[in-house]
Amino acid sequence: MQFIKIGIFGLGVVGASVVSIIRKNQDLIQSRLGAGLEVTRAVVANPGKPRDISLEGITLSTDPATILDDPEIDIVVELIGGVDLAGEIVLQALERDKPVVTANKALLAERAREIFTKVYEKDLPLGLEASVAGGIPVLRSLKEGLSADRIIEISGIVNGTCNYILSKMTAEGASFDDVLAEAQSLGYAEADPAFDVEGFDAAHKLAILVNLAYGTMVNFKDIHVEGITAITPMDIEYAGLLGFTVKLLAIGKIHGEVVEARVHPALVANDHLLASVNGVFNAVFLTGDNADATMSYGRGAGGLPTGSAVVSDIIDIARNLRAGIRNKIPALSVIQERLRDLEIMKMDRIRSEYYLRFQVFDRVGVLAQITRVMGDNNISIQSMIQPALSDHPDDPVQVILITHRAREADVQKSLAEIAHFDFIAGETQLIRIERFTG
Numbered sequence: 001m002q003f004i005k006i007g008i009f010g011l012g013v014v015g016a017s018v019v020s021i022i023r024k025n026q027d028l029i030q031s032r033l034g035a036g037l038e039v040t041r042a043v044v045a046n047p048g049k050p051r052d053i054s055l056e057g058i059t060l061s062t063d064p065a066t067i068l069d070d071p072e073i074d075i076v077v078e079l080i081g082g083v084d085l086a087g088e089i090v091l092q093a094l095e096r097d098k099p100v101v102t103a104n105k106a107l108l109a110e111r112a113r114e115i116f117t118k119v120y121e122k123d124l125p126l127g128l129e130a131s132v133a134g135g136i137p138v139l140r141s142l143k144e145g146l147s148a149d150r151i152i153e154i155s156g157i158v159n160g161t162c163n164y165i166l167s168k169m170t171a172e173g174a175s176f177d178d179v180l181a182e183a184q185s186l187g188y189a190e191a192d193p194a195f196d197v198e199g200f201d202a203a204h205k206l207a208i209l210v211n212l213a214y215g216t217m218v219n220f221k222d223i224h225v226e227g228i229t230a231i232t233p234m235d236i237e238y239a240g241l242l243g244f245t246v247k248l249l250a251i252g253k254i255h256g257e258v259v260e261a262r263v264h265p266a267l268v269a270n271d272h273l274l275a276s277v278n279g280v281f282n283a284v285f286l287t288g289d290n291a292d293a294t295m296s297y298g299r300g301a302g303g304l305p306t307g308s309a310v311v312s313d314i315i316d317i318a319r320n321l322r323a324g325i326r327n328k329i330p331a332l333s334v335i336q337e338r339l340r341d342l343e344i345m346k347m348d349r350i351r352s353e354y355y356l357r358f359q360v361f362d363r364v365g366v367l368a369q370i371t372r373v374m375g376d377n378n379i380s381i382q383s384m385i386q387p388a389l390s391d392h393p394d395d396p397v398q399v400i401l402i403t404h405r406a407r408e409a410d411v412q413k414s415l416a417e418i419a420h421f422d423f424i425a426g427e428t429q430l431i432r433i434e435r436f437t438g
């Protein structure tokens with residue numbers, strides 16, 4: 001039996017799981033591939049560190065050249081994370097004609113142009129399934145399953161930490177800080193959770209989804225990113241009264257040569273499938289012009305789910321190698337000549353419905369003044385709730401307005417004008433309401 005030889009950078013959570021999966025399912029893989037897989041080399045930072053996996057048969061080193069310069073290595077797997085060294089490893093492996101598999105969303109989002117330009121130049125496969133939504137085969141759905149369709153819309157719950165926190169806040173009425181502390185103690189949130197809760201991890205994944213859906217390489221820095229730190233139990237409760245659930249969504253849509261790419265908390269109608277994706281689970285809702293609505297659901301992180309996606313990419317590339325095919329599927333879904341430079345739409349141009357929670361001192365005419373400003377800015381109100389008044393006349397009260405579809409610029413202008421009224425008692429909360437085509 002032929003063995004395809006693999007060199008892995010990183011034997012951490014994902015790298016060690018890749019080795020375990022290959023060992024555990026070797027026989028199954030051989031029956032599906034017609035060849036075996038063998039991890040012969042690994043590069044790590046601390047070779048002396050105790051590991052959960054046996055290193056038998058694997059030559060360990062700290063020197064990248066041991067993998068990159070070994071002519072026996074058929075496939076390079078990058079699982080160290082970060083954008084600098086990881087980027088150099090991926091570029092150098094491709095330069096040496098070695099196909100690469102990576103789970104590194106930060107690298108693929110922030111250095112997209114360099115990495116994908118090299119991939120196209122070398123006409124090599126780049127396995128990236130694990131970079132978005134861990135064990136859910138969503139990129140393969142996008143590139144292969146939906147290859148006959150124009151992608152009208154992408155809406156993803158792609159950060160398990162945020163979804164766990166929002167789900168717990170919803171179920172228990174608990175505060176963001178309390179749930180975050182619990183998530184950290186359970187290992188669902190990092191010691192430094194900023195990257196997750198401020199939305200950047202979801203934005204990395206959105207950049208990859210948008211690039212694959214629309215055959216482009218968007219400028220990651222142009223993605224609008226808002227996290228979940230400002231969401232309060234009060235907003236979750238009022239959203240519930242209005243028939244919505246609060247989710248952190250990664251949203252991508254195309255309008256001619258412009259794409260919407262934004263990550264922010266959003267109100268999702270309770271009867272939509274995405275509203276029932278809870279806990280650490282992820283889901284990506286894709287609408288194609290023919291297939292219509294599809295949704296993939298599963299575990300978006302963790303060693304084995306992410307390792308499963310990495311090994312499936314390895315198998316895919318190994319099939320190419322065995323068939324003598326250099327590359328079958330263009331990395332960004334389209335051939336090089338059809339790649340497009342698409343701009344990300346400025347936030348002030350997007351249109352949405354809005355949940356607005358005003359904190360006001362209860363005086364006569366407050367509502368009339370708020371709605372007048374909004375009317376002057378072309379915003380019409382769909383519904384309103386004013387929860388029970390406080391017993392203390394000096395305490396602020398909450399007024400919640402749901403708008404019809406409006407332009408973000410008009411909404412922001414209204415809020416800036418309303419902020420000047422002396423009855424405004426605090427920051428106004430704005431959460432966009434997401435409606436879906438499929």
Ligand SMILES: NC(=O)c1ccc[n+]([C@@H]2O[C@H](COP(=O)([O-])OP(=O)(O)OC[C@H]3O[C@@H](n4cnc5c(N)ncnc54)[C@H](OP(=O)(O)O)[C@@H]3O)[C@@H](O)[C@H]2O)c1
Nearest residue numbers: 010011012013014044045046079080081103104301302306
């Ligand atoms: N964990 C997940 O659930 C998950 C899900 C999706 C995607 N990913 C992505 O997968 C990648 C790996 O994540 P992970 O969770 O497996 O990370 P991890 O547990 O921190 O492991 C990182 C590995 O890289 C090695 N490493 C770090 N710096 C190095 C350097 N300068 N030179 C050589 N080796 C170095 C470490 O070596 P030592 O072991 O010797 O310290 C370790 O084996 C990241 O891009 C991450 O975003 C992870």
